[in-house]
Amino acid sequence: MIRLEPRTTPSRALALLAPFAAVVCALALAAIPLLAAGQNLFEAYGLMVKGAFGSAFAFSETLTRATPLILTGLAAAVAFRAKLWNIGGEGQFYLGALAAVIVGTGAVSGPAWVLVPLVLLAGASAGAIGLIGPAYLKTRFKTDEVVTTLLLNFIILLFVQMALQGWLKDPMSLGWPQSEPIVDEATLPALFEKYRVHAGLLVSLAAATAITIVMRHTVLGFELRAVGENPDAARHAGISVNGTMLKAAAISGALAGLAGTSEVIGLKGYLTSDISPGFGYAGIVVAMLARLSPVGVVISSIFIAGVFVGADSMSRAIGVSSYLADLVVALALLSVLVAGFSIRYRIRWLGLRGGEA
C-alpha cells in the first residue's frame, strides 16, 4: 500500500527541480508518437535542439519567438497567482495588436520617443480592458471566467478579421486582409543587424523585472497572493477581494496586450489575423512551467520558444509534423502539474500489508 501525506512545508529543492523533471518527462512521452511515426528519436530531437539553439541565427529566432511568450506567460502568472483563471491571453494579444495598428499606422504622428511608448500604452490598455470585462462578470455575477475568456478569444479574433476585411484593410495590399504598415516612428528597432530579434525583447524583460518587484515588494503583490491563497482570510484581513481581482485582471490583460503590440510593431510591421500561432495559450504553459515565478517565465519562455522553433526546423528537415511541438508543450503542462503534486505531497510506501498503520 502507498499513502499520500501532505508535506508540512513544500519541498524547496523539489520545487526547483520539478519543471526540469516535467520537461524531461514531456520529451520522453512525446517520443512515443515520434517512434510510432517511424522516426529516429535521436535524430529528431537532435535536429530540434540544433534548430533552436545550434547557431547564432537559430538562437536569435528562439529569442524572437520567446519575446511575446514572456509577456503572455507573465500575464498568466499574475492572473493565476490571484486564482483568476485567465485563459483569454490569445484574445487580449489580438486586442493589443489591434490597438497597435489603430494608433501606429499614421493616425498619430510624432517622434519615436513619443510614439513608441504611446502605442505600447494603447496596446496594454486594450488588453487590460479585454480582461477587466470577464473579471467584472466573475466578481459581480460569479460567471466562470474560464469559459467567458475562452469564448472571448473567438469573438475578438472574428472582430479582428472583420476589421481587416473592412475599415483597417490596407488598400495597397491587393485584396489581402492585412492592415496598413506601422509608421517608422512607431516601430521597435531590431537589436542586431541581420537578425529578427527586436527591442520587444527588452520590453518583455523590463516587464518581467517590474512584475518581480511588484509581486515581491509591494502591497499589491502581497494582496494578489493573499487573495489567491485564501480569499476568506484575505477578506478578514481587510483586503478587497473583488478589487484585487480587478487589479490582477488589469495587469494580466495589459501584459498579454503588450505581447500583441510588440509582435506587430517589433516583428511583423502590420497586422494579419494569423499573427499569433497560439501565443496566448502557450503563455499558460510558460507560466505553469515557471511555477508562476516571473524570472522562471523568462527561462521557460525560451524553452517553449525553442521547442516551437526547433520543431519547425526539424519538420522541414525530416518531414515530421511540426504539431509535435504542440504535443510536447501540452505534455509539459500536464507533467508540471503532476510534478507540482509531488512538491506538496510525500508518497509513503507502507509495505505490502500496511495502510492501517
Add this chain to the structure above:
Amino acid sequence: MEFLEIFLSANFWAAAVRIATPLIFGTLGALICERAGVLNLGIEGIFTAGAMAGWMAVWLGAGLFGGILVAAIVGAMIGLIHAILTVPLGLSQHVSGIGVTMLATSAAYFTYRTALPDVTSPPRIEPFQPLTLPLLSDIPFLGPALFQHTIMTYIAIALVFFVAWVMARTPLGLAIRAVGDNPSSVDSQGLSVYGLRIGAVMAGSALMAIGGAFLTMAAFDAFFFGMVNGRGWICIALTVFASWRPKKALLGALLFGAFEAYQVRLQTEVGAVVPGEIFLMAPYVLSIIALVIAARGADYPRALLTPWFKGQR
C-alpha cells in the same frame, strides 16, 4: 416579413436539430462529469480527438458504428487522463482541463498530419445518411423537420431521456449526484468516491468524443483543422444554462441550434450590409449572455471543483 418566414420552413428546423446534435452529446457529457464534481475543460480537445479518431477509423475500413465506438473509446481514455489528474491527485481542474484540451488537439492534428502528410484536402468517407422514419417522416412540415435525420440525432435525443432517467431514478445516478455534492457521505456508505468520479468523467468524455465524431461522420464527411471551433466551450456554457439537467440541456442545445440556423439564413438576406463575422460571433456572444444570466443563483453541484482525498472527513 421574410425574417419571420424563416421559422415557417421545415428546412430551418431540420438544420436547427442538426446543429444541436453534437451540442447535445457534448452537453450531456459535460453534465455527467460536473454532476460528479469534476469540471472537464478537456471537452474541446476531446471533441477534436473524437472527430479525428471516428473519421479515421472509418477511412481505414471500419464501419460507421465501429468509428463511433473508436471515438468513444478514445474519448474515455482521454477522460481517464483528466480523471487521474483531478480525482486521486486532486490537481487543478481548470489547468488540467486546458492541458488535456491542448494534448488531445495536438495529438489529433499530429496523427492526422502523420497519416496524411501531403494532402491539402482530406479524403472523404461515406457518412451517416438521413434515416427517414416510416409514417412519421411523411407528416407535413414536422416530418422533414424532425424525422429525416441521421441515426446519431435520434440516439442523441434518446440519450437525453436515458441520462435523465439514470440521474433521477437509479442508484447509480443518485451516487453520481451525491459524489458531486457531498463526497464524504458517499464514502461513509462504503462506495468509492474515486471510482464514481473517474467513471463519470470517462463516460462523459466518451459522449463528448461522440459529439465530435458526429461532425466528421454525419454533419460533414471529413476532418478539417479547427473544425470544432469552440463547440466544446459552448457545451460548458450550456451545462450551466441547463442547471445540470439533461432535459433542459436538450432545450438549450435546440435553442442554440435554432439561433445558429436562423442567423445563417438571415445572413443570406442581409449579408450585403452586415459583415459575416458579426453572425459568426453571435453564438459565442449568446453563450456568454446565457452564462451570465444562468450563473446568477445557479445551483452548482456543491463539490464541483473541490478535490476529495481518502481519509478526509
